[in-house]
Amino acid sequence: MLLRFVKNNLLAKPLRNVLVVISCTVSILLMLMMVSVSDQVSDQFGVSTERYGYVLGGNCSETDLVLDGLFFYDMPKKRLPFAEYEQIKAIDGVKAAVPIAMADYVTGTNYRVIGTDKTFFEQDGEAVYALEEGAYLGDWVDVANSANVVLGAGVADKLGLGVGGTFTASHSHEAEGEHAQYIYHVVGVLATTGTAVDNAAYTNYQAIWAAHAHMEEEEEEEEEENHAEEGFIHLVLVSATMTGMNNLMAAYHNATTVTLANTIDTLHDVFSLFGDASQIVLAIIVIVIVMAFNMLFLALFTSAGERRRDVAILRALGSNRGKILLTMLLESAVILTVSCLAGWLLSFAGMAIVGATFTGMLGIVISPVKMCIAELYIILGSYAVGLAATLIPALMVYQTQPNKYLR
Amino acid sequence: MIVLQDIKRSYDGRMVLDIPYAEFEDGKTYFIKGESGTGKTTTFNLISGLALPEAGVVQVGDVMVQLLSERERDLFRADNIGYVFQDFNLFDGFSAMENVMVPLTFSSQKVRAKEAKRRAREALEKVGLGDRADVKVNKMSGGEKQRVAIARALVNVPKVLLADEPTGNLDRKNGGLIMDLLIESARACGATLLVISHDISMAEKFEETLDIYDINRAEEV
Numbered sequence: 001m002l003l004r005f006v007k008n009n010l011l012a013k014p015l016r017n018v019l020v021v022i023s024c025t026v027s028i029l030l031m032l033m034m035v036s037v038s039d040q041v042s043d044q045f046g047v048s049t050e051r052y053g054y055v056l057g058g059n060c061s062e063t064d065l066v067l068d069g070l071f072f073y074d075m076p077k078k079r080l081p082f083a084e085y086e087q088i089k090a091i092d093g094v095k096a097a098v099p100i101a102m103a104d105y106v107t108g109t110n111y112r113v114i115g116t117d118k119t120f121f122e123q124d125g126e127a128v129y130a131l132e133e134g135a136y137l138g139d140w141v142d143v144a145n146s147a148n149v150v151l152g153a154g155v156a157d158k159l160g161l162g163v164g165g166t167f168t169a170s171h172s173h174e175a176e177g178e179h180a181q182y183i184y185h186v187v188g189v190l191a192t193t194g195t196a197v198d199n200a201a202y203t204n205y206q207a208i209w210a211a212h213a214h215m216e217e218e219e220e221e222e223e224e225e226n227h228a229e230e231g232f233i234h235l236v237l238v239s240a241t242m243t244g245m246n247n248l249m250a251a252y253h254n255a256t257t258v259t260l261a262n263t264i265d266t267l268h269d270v271f272s273l274f275g276d277a278s279q280i281v282l283a284i285i286v287i288v289i290v291m292a293f294n295m296l297f298l299a300l301f302t303s304a305g306e307r308r309r310d311v312a313i314l315r316a317l318g319s320n321r322g323k324i325l326l327t328m329l330l331e332s333a334v335i336l337t338v339s340c341l342a343g344w345l346l347s348f349a350g351m352a353i354v355g356a357t358f359t360g361m362l363g364i365v366i367s368p369v370k371m372c373i374a375e376l377y378i379i380l381g382s383y384a385v386g387l388a389a390t391l392i393p394a395l396m397v398y399q400t401q402p403n404k405y406l407r
Numbered sequence: 408m409i410v411l412q413d414i415k416r417s418y419d420g421r422m423v424l425d426i427p428y429a430e431f432e433d434g435k436t437y438f439i440k441g442e443s444g445t446g447k448t449t450t451f452n453l454i455s456g457l458a459l460p461e462a463g464v465v466q467v468g469d470v471m472v473q474l475l476s477e478r479e480r481d482l483f484r485a486d487n488i489g490y491v492f493q494d495f496n497l498f499d500g501f502s503a504m505e506n507v508m509v510p511l512t513f514s515s516q517k518v519r520a521k522e523a524k525r526r527a528r529e530a531l532e533k534v535g536l537g538d539r540a541d542v543k544v545n546k547m548s549g550g551e552k553q554r555v556a557i558a559r560a561l562v563n564v565p566k567v568l569l570a571d572e573p574t575g576n577l578d579r580k581n582g583g584l585i586m587d588l589l590i591e592s593a594r595a596c597g598a599t600l601l602v603i604s605h606d607i608s609m610a611e612k613f614e615e616t617l618d619i620y621d622i623n624r625a626e627e628v
Binding site for chain 1: 452457458477478481484485486492493494496497498499500501508510512520559571
């Protein structure tokens, strides 16, 4: 019966209640998206820097190098001579040096074909990334017009490719057919990592050279500005012991033709920039939330005159103060539940849009459906703030002397 | 029997009620006349337990109202008092049926929704609004609204029915009909009916007419 009364009371003031729900929904949506993006980005930064302490590349900014190396954000503007790769591998204390060469996209898509070697997948006999099916990339086998490839889970899923599937590559996601004669054969598919690794295809770096050499044969006269030089890679992901780190620093401290970027330091700088922005955005959202709840408060407060009359009627009809308080809190709980549910559902759509932007901007994969504990805190916090915002005017109304408002 | 004895009540240091003794017999209908601000509404609030006297006894049946806790007074009011106001004081967004069901929501009787609906419909039929039960009260005329208010006051079968200027917002014809309905309804459920009104012409419908000055001796009133 009390719930029926609450339902009737909510339905009796549809416009006011819909406006309050919209305000709360927008606030909760923004908060949920903010904490989810922040959580996923910092999570990915953490995962990505866990394995590789350094990235070596041609002379460029450390930030570009790390974003390109760990998130395949863009193709580095400068190449790294292959000899540098051989050299860094030989430094004492370097546990793994993973070559990365970028050139092409899976034809008609935004997915990069990354040239690397088997150390990308396995190091010291242990798998770096789990396999969903098939096998890891093996040693380079020079076969005419084709190469083996391992797909990231996202690429396999989006293109419907599995072991045994084939595709060709192009220079850009808009172009088609530059390497139409060069076929990539899928030999393995990685399990989902939730990182940029999911959104690329991996082949031997020699295959990148071969594909471009093949194209040169077909287009002898055409100048190949970016790719035709055999023996290039773009960067090297480096894992090292403490000794190795010291040796790396010593070796590249005064380097002028190459850049050695410390991934943790670089991402810390990036993240602190992002973090500062995040703090500002968070502050804005907190203000929005405060304003929204202020609106909720004001909505209840400004209607207090009407509520006082309602409460006075209820008291004249025999309702006790506890029940009246409960009625008002239940009404707010319903409004908050609808707002939280709507905000939570809309956050999936919001995260899909934001995720696409982040992938395009930073190469970071943002999952629309991944939840984090902070989201639960946001929901609980919203309830706490919302109910507190109700409690204050409710307690004021609770003090109502009925005879003042009844005629 | 309702008994008010040695009642003192003041507001902001001004004595508004000084009732040495007054009694109202069970099942009888009373018309109380008097000007505004003479303590009529305060008297009703004391009887219903909405307000407490600073001194004196308010007895309704066997219950000493002034001795009850606030919660007990709320329950006492829910179970024993029916209130009708000049401004109807209905919930505007609710239907007639939903308005009449409200007192049952807060009654000490554990009334299930189905039973509450049946009783509300019955009360509405008694006031001639059986066919308007699902209409929102903000779409009703003043006379209909007051009928809904009477149905709401009757739904818990109260021992006392208090009506404070129930015809104040109605035309003469509707006012007369509402007074008749109140008297008829109170008699039907055996309730004591106390009506405050400026409209002296209605007094003849009641078994007893009182002037508030006969009850209230407060000099400043």
